Amino acid sequence: MMMRVIKDLIKNLPTLATAILLAVAIWVLAVTNTDPVERRTFSRPVEIEVVGLDPSLVVTNEIPEQISLSLSAPSSTWSSGLSATNAVRAIIDLAGLEEGTYEAPVRLQINARPVKVESFSPDVINIRLEKLSTKPFDIKLHYPSAPAIGYDAGFPRMDIQTASVSGPASQVNRVSEVRATLDISQATQDINREVVLTALDENGLRVSGVSISPERVNVRVEITQRGGYRNVTVKVLTSGQIASGYRLTNISANPLVVTVFSTDSELVNNLPGFVESQPVNLSGANDDLEVSVPLNLPSGVIVVGESTVRVSVSISPIEGSITLTNLTIELVGNRPEYLYTISPQQVDVILSGPLPSLDTLRSGDVRVVLDLTEYLPGVYQIDPQVQIEVPGILVESLLPSVIEVEITEAES
Numbered sequence: 001m002m003m004r005v006i007k008d009l010i011k012n013l014p015t016l017a018t019a020i021l022l023a024v025a026i027w028v029l030a031v032t033n034t035d036p037v038e039r040r041t042f043s044r045p046v047e048i049e050v051v052g053l054d055p056s057l058v059v060t061n062e063i064p065e066q067i068s069l070s071l072s073a074p075s076s077t078w079s080s081g082l083s084a085t086n087a088v089r090a091i092i093d094l095a096g097l098e099e100g101t102y103e104a105p106v107r108l109q110i111n112a113r114p115v116k117v118e119s120f121s122p123d124v125i126n127i128r129l130e131k132l133s134t135k136p137f138d139i140k141l142h143y144p145s146a147p148a149i150g151y152d153a154g155f156p157r158m159d160i161q162t163a164s165v166s167g168p169a170s171q172v173n174r175v176s177e178v179r180a181t182l183d184i185s186q187a188t189q190d191i192n193r194e195v196v197l198t199a200l201d202e203n204g205l206r207v208s209g210v211s212i213s214p215e216r217v218n219v220r221v222e223i224t225q226r227g228g229y230r231n232v233t234v235k236v237l238t239s240g241q242i243a244s245g246y247r248l249t250n251i252s253a254n255p256l257v258v259t260v261f262s263t264d265s266e267l268v269n270n271l272p273g274f275v276e277s278q279p280v281n282l283s284g285a286n287d288d289l290e291v292s293v294p295l296n297l298p299s300g301v302i303v304v305g306e307s308t309v310r311v312s313v314s315i316s317p318i319e320g321s322i323t324l325t326n327l328t329i330e331l332v333g334n335r336p337e338y339l340y341t342i343s344p345q346q347v348d349v350i351l352s353g354p355l356p357s358l359d360t361l362r363s364g365d366v367r368v369v370l371d372l373t374e375y376l377p378g379v380y381q382i383d384p385q386v387q388i389e390v391p392g393i394l395v396e397s398l399l400p401s402v403i404e405v406e407i408t409e410a411e412s
Contacts, residue, residue, distance in 0.1 A: 039072045039118060046088050048106065048125070052095030060168045060209065061128040066090070067106060069120030081112025092125060102127045133169035136162050137178040139197065139217055145185035149304045150229030150259050153184055154222035160214065165199050167210030175210065176202040180217050188231065191221040229261050229304070230268040234295065235276045236311050240283030245355040250314035253277065259304040260297065267300050280311050286356070289313050317354030321396060324349045324366055329384055329403060333373030340372065341406040349386055353393035365389040370403060377407045 047066045050059065067090045073082060081087060089109040094102075104127045108117060139161060147153050163178050180195040194216045199207045225231075234253040242248060260275065262268045277293045292308045326346045334340055347368055351358065367387045375382075381402050386395045 035074045035076050037072055037074055038078060039070060040078065042069050042071055042082070042088060044085075044088075046090050048090045048092060050092050050094060052093045052097075053129075054094075054097070056132055057094075057097075057099065057129045058132045058168050059127060060130045060170070061126065063092075063125050063127065064122060067120050067122060069108070070118040071110075072116040072118055073112070073114065077112055077115060082115065084111065087112050090120075092127070094127065094129070097127075097129060099129050099131055102129070130168040130170060132166065133172040134164050134166040135172055135175070136164050137175065137199075138162055139178050139180055141180050141182060141219065143182040143184050143221075145183055147184050147187040147223050148259065150226050150261060151188055152224050152226060153187070154224065156182070156219055156221045159218040163197055163217070164213045165210050166213065171207055171209045174201045174207050175199045178212060180219060182219050182221070184221060184223070187221075187223050188225075190223050191219070193219055195219050228263060228265045228268060229259060230271065231257050231259050232271055233257050233274045234309050235274045236293075236309075237276050237279045238282050238313075239279040240281050240285075242282050242315055243284050243286040243356075245318055245359065246286050246315050247318050248282070248313070249316045250312075251280075252312050254310045254312070258295070258309070260301050261304050262301045264300055267298060271298070271301070277309060277311065280313065282313065285313070285315055286317075288315055317356055319352060320355040320358055321350060321352040322358050322361075324351065327366065327368050329368050329370055331370050331372055333371050337410050338377060339408045339410050341408075342370065343404045344400065347384065347403075348399040349395060350397040350399070351388070351393050352396050353390075357390050357392050361390060361393075368398075370405065372405065372407070375405070375407055377409055380405045380407070 045066045046069065048064060050063075053059070069088070071082070071088075087110065089111075091107045091109060092104045093107065094104065103124050106120070106123050106125060108120060110117070139158060141156050141158060143153070143156070158180070165172055165175050165178060177200045179198050179200055181198070182191070182193065182195050184191060195218075196216055197212045197214070199210050199212055201207050234256060236251050236253050238251070258275065260268060260271070276296045278296060280291055280293055290310065290312045292310050294308050295303060297303065325348045327349055328346050329342060331340060331342070349366060349368065351361075351366070365388065369385050369387060370382055371385065372382075382405050383401060384398065384403055386398060388395070
């Protein structure tokens with residue numbers, strides 16, 4: 001019995017193999033149709049990771065930050081496994097390497113299946129390794145500028161005196177100075193400031209590729225005013241009256257503070273803390289103005305720098321309001337085939353604006369209008385429109401604000 005089964009199985013083996021192959025082919029075809037393999041460019045940036053670097057070495061040349069690659073994978077893999085943040089990694093292993101130049105292969109690590117790598121670039125990266133060096137340097141303070149005229153800078157004080165420069169030995173050996181550059185130009189008060197440190201070569205040029213620790217130093221410099229110099233404010237004097245209906249809103253001087261000097265320090269010390277300008281004439285002014293005026297100084301006292309100040313004067317019209325009574329309502333857009341009855345026929349209007357503009361209002365400058373273009377017979381409550389020919393005037397109120405309009409057919 002068993003021998004017969006075996007003989008039948010052997011006899012039908014080709015048919016059985018064909019059936020299995022056909023089933024596999026049908027399965028592959030079904031899977032391919034429902035989850036087709038797609039070749040795409042991987043869109044997410046893949047940064048190149050450097051591992052295994054000896055702590056005593058440093059990479060001295062620029063290497064690409066990321067790779068570009070093309071993959072083939074089923075559609076479901078693209079939407080699931082390859083969508084993860086760490087789906088693809090590009091790694092350069094520098095373990096065991098010493099100082100020198102190498103061609104390091106890029107190794108891909110793909111954390112999704114099934115995936116086929118079609119291409120990626122770069123696949124090899126040139127690497128130059130150097131010994132990492134660190135040297136201490138005294139910090140040199142440099143301030144090429146000077147404080148304001150009449151002021152002296154005291155001895156600068158730094159919270160640290162030395163800094164360490166680290167980087168490739170070839171670059172560190174180029175450093176001849178660690179400098180802190182402090183800008184004290186036009187300073188009139190003590191300076192307490194953090195300054196960035198810079199590594200310079202013997203020609204005063206910045207050395208790149210190195211780091212400085214700490215990166216900053218705190219510098220304090222005392223700024224003192226010399227005898228015979230003094231800072232005083234500017235007091236602006238005016239003369240005359242601005243135009244009627246206007247008001248003075250602001251007067252300012254530029255600069256607000258000036259430095260004065262005298263060889264006789266008593267003259268400067270006896271000043272009241274301000275100096276006056278010569279009067280600015282405002283007679284009849286009805287708009288903003290800007291003028292340069294000299295300062296009134298005691299004999300023997302001079303201004304350091306410009307002897308005039310720029311005075312800005314702001315002038316605005318005085319705001320007011322008026323009420324116009326019994327203004328007749330005008331109808332526009334009315335048709336000859338209709339009769340129009342409005343109630344009331346006159347309104348009061350309250351206006352606000354600059355007094356000079358209100359004073360110039362004439363008959364006809366203000367109109368109250370009802371536009372009836374779109375209205376058919378019936379009774380309506382309509383908001384009239386106020387039209388003003390003089391700019392700058394606002395409507396504050398309309399009494400009443402709604403007009404009743406009755407429209408009927410005209411008798412033929």
